Amino acid sequence: xxxxxxxxxxxxxxxxxxxxxxxxxxxxxxxxxxxxxxxxxxxxxxxxxxxxxxxxxxxxxxxxxxxxxxxxxxxxxxxxxxxxxxxxxxxxxxxxxxxxxxxxxxxxxxxxxxxxxxxxxxxxxxxxxxxxxxxxxxxxxxxxxxxxxxxxxxxxxxxxxxxxxxxxxxxxxxxxxxxxxxxxxxxxxxxxxxxxxxxxxxxxxxxxxxxxxxxxxxxxxxxxxxxxxxxxxxxxxxxxxxxxxxxxxxxxxxxxxxxxxxxxxxxxxxxxxx
Numbered sequence: 001x002x003x004x005x006x007x008x009x010x011x012x013x014x015x016x017x018x019x020x021x022x023x024x025x026x027x028x029x030x031x032x033x034x035x036x037x038x039x040x041x042x043x044x045x046x047x048x049x050x051x052x053x054x055x056x057x058x059x060x061x062x063x064x065x066x067x068x069x070x071x072x073x074x075x076x077x078x079x080x081x082x083x084x085x086x087x088x089x090x091x092x093x094x095x096x097x098x099x100x101x102x103x104x105x106x107x108x109x110x111x112x113x114x115x116x117x118x119x120x121x122x123x124x125x126x127x128x129x130x131x132x133x134x135x136x137x138x139x140x141x142x143x144x145x146x147x148x149x150x151x152x153x154x155x156x157x158x159x160x161x162x163x164x165x166x167x168x169x170x171x172x173x174x175x176x177x178x179x180x181x182x183x184x185x186x187x188x189x190x191x192x193x194x195x196x197x198x199x200x201x202x203x204x205x206x207x208x209x210x211x212x213x214x215x216x217x218x219x220x221x222x223x224x225x226x227x228x229x230x231x232x233x234x235x236x237x238x239x240x241x242x243x244x245x246x247x248x249x250x251x252x253x254x255x256x257x258x259x260x261x262x263x264x265x266x267x268x269x270x271x272x273x274x
Contacts, residue, residue, distance in 0.1 A: 006112060006120045006150045006211070007151050007237055011267035013215045014042055020057070022072060023259060031257040039263040051087070066091040073249065074098045079270035082250045083241075084263040092241070099155030099247045107137070109251065110144050112238040112265075113228045115207070120237065123169055123213045124147055126225040127161045130218025134181045138188050139215045143244050144173035145194050148212060151272060158196040160214045168202060174268045178216040185214065229253065238265035 021043040025032070028050065037053070039045050047055045049065045060068055062252065066086035072096070073081050083091060096103055109127050114120045124144035125131040131140060137160075145156040149170035162182040164175035182198040189196035199206045203224065206213050215221035241251040250266040252259075 003152065006152060007114065010112075010238065010265055010268045013271045015266050016271040018058075019079040019270040020046060020077075021080050021082065021263050021266045021270070022046045022048055022069045023082040023266075024069060024086040025050050025052065025061060025145045025259075025265060026065070026085045028052070029257065032259065035258045035260045036263075038260045042264055043267045044266050063090045065162045070094050070098060070249075074253065079253040080209070080249060080266040082259065082266050083252055084259070084262075085254050088251070093200045095104065095243075095247055095249075099243070101246050105243060106130075106139070107244040108140055108147075108244065110147060110238075110240050111225055111236060113225065114235040114237055115228055116233040119207045121207055121211050121213055121225060123221055123225065125215050125218050126239075127222035128219045128222050130221065131267060132217065134184055137181055137214060139187045141185055141189060141212070143242070145189065145192070145212060147242060147244075154211060156194050156212050158186075158189055158194055158212045158214065159199045159203075159209050159210035160189070160196060161196065161216045161220070163202065163216045163220075164200065165211050168225075182216070188235055189264060213242060227258065228255070233262060237261045240265070240269065 025047050026049045035044060038089050046054055046058060048058045049060055050060060051057045066114050067090060070091055072078050081123045108124060110122055110124050111126050112122050124140045131137050145158060148156050162179040162180045164179055169176050169179050186196045187197050215224060229236045239251045240248050242248045248269060250262050
């Protein structure tokens with residue numbers, strides 16, 4: 001299990017240099033405002049959307065806000081960004097145009113979560129359309145593992161999940177398929193030199209050793225992500241959208257209220273540039 005090494009690494013990177021971080025905010029409450037004010041300790045926070053006293057503001061509405069923010073990032077007006085409360089699809093489409101990314105290329109989402117018990121691990125494939133095929137599982141897991149190794153200087157230990165235990169293989173074709181995909185993904189990851197295990201349905205076993213968890217399907221990953229963040233007093237520490245070799249920026253779930261971890265990680269991302 002990755003203890004506090006991952007979050008400690010983020011804090012260390014974020015403090016290297018104070019950075020300009022953009023975030024879209026369309027509505028607020030006390031928790032949101034407090035988290036934004038706290039974030040000013042670590043970065044210069046630029047608010048896109050709603051005008052907030054005490055911050056530099058770039059006004060706009062939902063779709064235009066996300067588009068403007070990614071354009072400003074490309075132009076160097078901000079050092080990094082947090083998607084915040086705007087629509088995800090419009091930002092991704094604009095990013096692909098600006099950064100000359102193949103429209104069909106899937107982005108890699110690499111969420112870093114902390115459970116209520118303090119367990120920290122990355123999970124890729126936490127968006128509903130993700131991990132629908134073996135090819136996607138291999139692509140997502142290999143790219144996420146490489147990124148973790150390069151950025152956090154830690155050897156990836158990978159838990160690949162399925163929707164059934166080995167004793168249930170053959171009883172249901174859908175569940176059997178996820179188990180066979182998990183076995184094939186583990187085999188591929190081992191061929192790349194990574195430590196990997198098929199933990200089937202046992203995420204409780206995964207967190208004992210893994211710093212990267214691969215859910216059976218993106219829908220399941222999304223539900224794990226939300227359960228940790230919204231139902232169990234856990235935290236989302238980071239959630240970058242990553243197009244290998246092209247672009248990375250900090251993503252999130254729009255229903256979150258504590259924006260400090262995302263702004264902290266965006267600052268760390270900005271300071272990862274050589």
